[in-house]
Amino acid sequence: MIPSVVTAAPGVYVLPPIDNNFSLATDLSVTAATAVVMRRGEVGKPFTVTRANWQDKCGKPLPMSHGAEAEGMRHVKDALEGCDRVTLVRVIASDAKYPVIQLKPATGGGEPAGKKAQKKAQADKDMDVVTEALPYGNDVKLADGAILAVWPKDGDPSDNRRVVISNVDADKGRFSILFQEKISGEFVNIPNESFVAGLGEDDKDDENRTVYLPALLEERGSRFRAAVALNASVSSLDKVEGEFAGGTNGGKPKADDFKKAWSMLGAPQLDIDLMFAAGQYDANVIADYLHIASGKLAQFRYDIPPALTEKAAIEWIRDAQINNYLCQGYHYPYRANDEWFGGKSIWGVSGTATAGKGRCLTAPTGRVDVRGAHFTNAGDNRGVVGRRGVEPLHYTDQVEPAELAAARINPVNNGAVIGDCLTTWNAENYLRFEHVGAVLNDISHEFVKAARIVKFEPDGLTEGALLDMCRDICDARVQSGALVTPRNPEDGDEPYQIMIEQVELDLWQVTIAVCVTGVGRRIAMQPILIK
Numbered sequence: 001m002i003p004s005v006v007t008a009a010p011g012v013y014v015l016p017p018i019d020n021n022f023s024l025a026t027d028l029s030v031t032a033a034t035a036v037v038m039r040r041g042e043v044g045k046p047f048t049v050t051r052a053n054w055q056d057k058c059g060k061p062l063p064m065s066h067g068a069e070a071e072g073m074r075h076v077k078d079a080l081e082g083c084d085r086v087t088l089v090r091v092i093a094s095d096a097k098y099p100v101i102q103l104k105p106a107t108g109g110g111e112p113a114g115k116k117a118q119k120k121a122q123a124d125k126d127m128d129v130v131t132e133a134l135p136y137g138n139d140v141k142l143a144d145g146a147i148l149a150v151w152p153k154d155g156d157p158s159d160n161r162r163v164v165i166s167n168v169d170a171d172k173g174r175f176s177i178l179f180q181e182k183i184s185g186e187f188v189n190i191p192n193e194s195f196v197a198g199l200g201e202d203d204k205d206d207e208n209r210t211v212y213l214p215a216l217l218e219e220r221g222s223r224f225r226a227a228v229a230l231n232a233s234v235s236s237l238d239k240v241e242g243e244f245a246g247g248t249n250g251g252k253p254k255a256d257d258f259k260k261a262w263s264m265l266g267a268p269q270l271d272i273d274l275m276f277a278a279g280q281y282d283a284n285v286i287a288d289y290l291h292i293a294s295g296k297l298a299q300f301r302y303d304i305p306p307a308l309t310e311k312a313a314i315e316w317i318r319d320a321q322i323n324n325y326l327c328q329g330y331h332y333p334y335r336a337n338d339e340w341f342g343g344k345s346i347w348g349v350s351g352t353a354t355a356g357k358g359r360c361l362t363a364p365t366g367r368v369d370v371r372g373a374h375f376t377n378a379g380d381n382r383g384v385v386g387r388r389g390v391e392p393l394h395y396t397d398q399v400e401p402a403e404l405a406a407a408r409i410n411p412v413n414n415g416a417v418i419g420d421c422l423t424t425w426n427a428e429n430y431l432r433f434e435h436v437g438a439v440l441n442d443i444s445h446e447f448v449k450a451a452r453i454v455k456f457e458p459d460g461l462t463e464g465a466l467l468d469m470c471r472d473i474c475d476a477r478v479q480s481g482a483l484v485t486p487r488n489p490e491d492g493d494e495p496y497q498i499m500i501e502q503v504e505l506d507l508w509q510v511t512i513a514v515c516v517t518g519v520g521r522r523i524a525m526q527p528i529l530i531k
Helices: 054-058 065-080 213-219 255-267 283-295 312-320 350-361 399-405 434-454 459-480
Strands: 031-036 048-051 085-090 095-107 117-122 126-135 147-152 161-169 174-183 187-197 223-228 241-245 274-276 298-302 329-333 335-337 410-414 497-502 507-515
Touching: 031 255, 031 350, 048 054, 048 507, 054 065, 054 085, 054 329, 065 085, 065 274, 065 350, 085 187, 085 255, 085 434, 117 274, 161 187, 187 213, 187 434, 213 223, 241 283, 241 507, 274 283, 274 350, 283 298, 283 312, 298 350, 298 434, 312 350, 312 399, 312 410, 399 410, 434 459, 434 507, 459 507
Parallel strands: 031 085, 031 274, 274 298, 298 329, 329 410
Antiparallel strands: 048 085, 095 126, 095 147, 117 126, 147 223, 161 174, 161 241, 174 187, 497 507
């Protein structure tokens, strides 16, 4: 052994290395987030979807007969056009339930009280298939005499699904279990939902992987879960086909249901860049959403009801009393082709605008480690809505563009291109421009990462590391074009200033003053005639 601590004994020592080099790994992918009503999806926890799997996890959007709730998944699909992923929380009504199937040896008696028993006669014995439906949040409890229970965890009501058990081998302690879905009147296997399982906690396959049914379903990423009775034996099991029953998405969710779902997005372990309302038009709920988004330093985008005229939209936003530099409001009084159900439908553009900002954040900046927060999601480059068959809803009560700007409403020119980049910030200062808040957020998030690295270090290391990191963060944004030379000569010629002060024994205050780039929002040409 080569000693690493110097003692009184003679010898040669190798001390542990000292590494004061701190670096930040920047993830340039973009995560958006919202809470919506959907056909299926996990309940009670956030989950992530991508362009490749959103429809598989959530189902296609609801028909517009469901009202504003039908907008949610349309916005999610729009947002994924420019974001790498969207973190979702499913909104459900309080009366929603999930179905459970419990299997028990046939008793020959009547049906269990309050439950429906499906009896399947087999070659040598019967199994009782007992179905029930439980409110979300209630755990499954095995009934007396039940061998096992299975239920969907993906939030699907599953009224067109069934479980099939076959190839029961009592000697080997194995059986086949698969889940099927009825399509066009016939049951077909659900992809990747067929397994060979056992009922013993220590059961393993030839590759030393667990085949204990509850653990197997979880480890293999199944849409279903199971519970097994203590000391349950495959010898008590028989082949069976059991259809799920009683599952329901419930009635119409209330405002508190939306708030409850959205509150989960405030969890500190979730890294979120952008948030959007996705068809929520209740001003009180939007205010709640915005509070959570502000706490995460995430920009938030919402819609003013499309059914309103421009004149009425101004009244709506005034009544809503929204005043926050981290949010943007959009008005999209148009209908467009519905790719899901045909005809034309109406939904807002908060998802589309979020996709636009996602494209901004991933735009090339000249620095591979710096996001394009200083680009704005408006205009022909990053503000194209991309809908077909667009028709206006109104031809009256239209207002001048200056009135929309004064109300901080971002219009969509001819239903095709987002036409402004204002936040819902009433003061006439730089914070009313979307990209300014985005740059401040970007710097703040990088600073939080830096500060975590040097937290609990002694004074000298803390001050030096904070200064170096802040310089690195700001220099990178100067090189990317996000920070520029001050426009006011009295502020000097440096794009940023850093001040670090030890206020108390354990408190350091860092002040970063920056000059953010402008935006070509208004462009004027002056023609002059020459002789």
